[in-house]
Amino acid sequence: MDGKKETSSTSQPFLEVKDLTVYYTVSKVDTKAVNGVSFRLERGKTLGLVGETGAGKTTIAKAIMGILPTPPARLMGGEIHFDGQELTALPEAQMLKIRGDKISMIFQDPMTALNPVIKVGDQIAEVIELHNSFSKAEAKKRAGEMLEMVGIPASRYSEYPHQFSGGMKQRVVIAMALACSPDLLLADEPTTALDVTIQAQVLDMINDLKKKNNTSMILITHDLGVVAQSCDDVAVVYAGEIIESGSKEDIFDHPTHPYTIGLFGAVPELDTDEEWLHPIEGLPPDPTNLPEGCAFSPRCPNATEECRAKRPVSREIAPGHFCRCLNITKEA
């Protein structure tokens, strides 16, 4: 949330991303995945990154984690300040120490995030051994405890991923991410592959563990319901830009950007009876050929000539509530 006034005592936010820009270049064609994203995150808070497929959410997380596949990815600019360090300037040797220890990531698909030929317990122990001066036996013991913590009996330490159900595999991935009590957790669609009753279990568990360790989290999802349940702040991503951000209350009670409003209109709600849904017409823009002005202008019902010509800047429309739209000057 660019320019947001600090409320905590520290002047330096725990995580600050400034003007992050990432392109993927294939055959000399630039895919503009992330275009100048800035936000801040305080310790112990959860930020929800919401957006559709291809909006650039996962790329943002991978950039913070320092695991962009380079090439084809290219970090075109921007800074990532994490706990007093500038991550984009760090040499890989130092990133290795931070990754998995201070910052860790829960990947979307538990079916592919685990190594099929290594025992699940050993996969967790590996992380612990790498980042602590534990002996093999100690690491194993700790891995067993991690399994118990996510609700899997330690007796299943020596089983392989295929012997686990989807929900259990996702829990193993979570145990792995939390094994070193990270300060920052990047959760990329952690429950998308799961059924609702299992999703409820997993979300509850992540929230509990987060509270216990005062972990900050970036939760990436396309499900507005999940955001409503687990986040403090929300940033809506469209075509690699944050088009609206603010507290959960700002976004859910006073959605302002036409895209955010469109997203809310497109999901069927549980407590209202509407005969027709209100889809957003058209399709997200092609990231290799973004429109000149506002990226949403081709689909926007209120677009003017100005919108099509000029790229809007993010403006504060209420304390802490930012919106990137030319037609909105102050809070409606």
Added chain:
Amino acid sequence: MSVPCIEVKHLQKYFKVRGGFLRATDDVSFKIEKGKTMGIVGESGCGKSTLGRTIIHMHESTGGQIFYNGKDVTKVNHRELKELRTHMQIVFQDPYSSLNPRQTVEQIIREPLYLTRKYSRQQISDEVTRLMELCGVEERLRLAYPHEMDGGRRQRVGIARALALNPDFIVCDEPVSALDVSIQAQVLNLLKELQQKQGLTYMFVTHDLSVVRHISNDIGVMYLGQMVETSESKELFAKPLHPYTKALLSAIPSTNIHAQRERIVLKGEITSPINPKPGCRFAARCPYATPECGKPQQLEEVLPNHFVSCHRCREINEL
């Protein structure tokens, strides 16, 4: 009442596996009135897709009966099946794998028309034009291949193909699960529009409860191959009676940040459908389970038109 479009009685589909039978659909009975939508919800592996596919004879049922417009179509020969296929169709979940990547949009949509051998070349071409327009597929995409289109358009092509032979019953097997929300709404509206225009009857299989509530008149909740509750859609959401339905509905993350809802978080996970124990299959995870639950359960009309398969249902809900 008029003859329902689809009625199934004690429908059963077992798959033979090593060590016994996988009871994908076990003793399921319900009917769908003409022009209505029946939503089938449940978690992955509960047999909801198998149920849909068994009804339209993509799988051969292993027991029970299927009626189409009052006629018993449980066992059909090859010729009858061909005829039946013109009345019953399916829209698949994944628009990426259900369209032949080497066929153009036109070829995909005209295939069913060709197979009937009833139409001339010109008629087929005109019909493809009509179907594309009906489903909102732009004429310029006529010669496009599936990989050139986005998921929403592909799903429209899948719907156009299903409508080619003018069926009156369509099984929609998770038709919007693979799509982004903004596109999902476009496809849901299209399905609803087509239903109103052509009087289609849908069986809508999905795991997404807000979608099913939006589109269905009636809803059946499945758990491990069995129907645990059926009711009119709004009634089900307002007054879920089966313990599983209660937990399922309470687990949906609501976009209303101010609503204080009590959530029931279930313990454990869905058990195996291979050789299940007799009695209620939800008992292992049910907070209300008693030894009595080991006896076979039947769907029972607890409230008017609201069927529940739980012997403690009245007691739990204080009815």
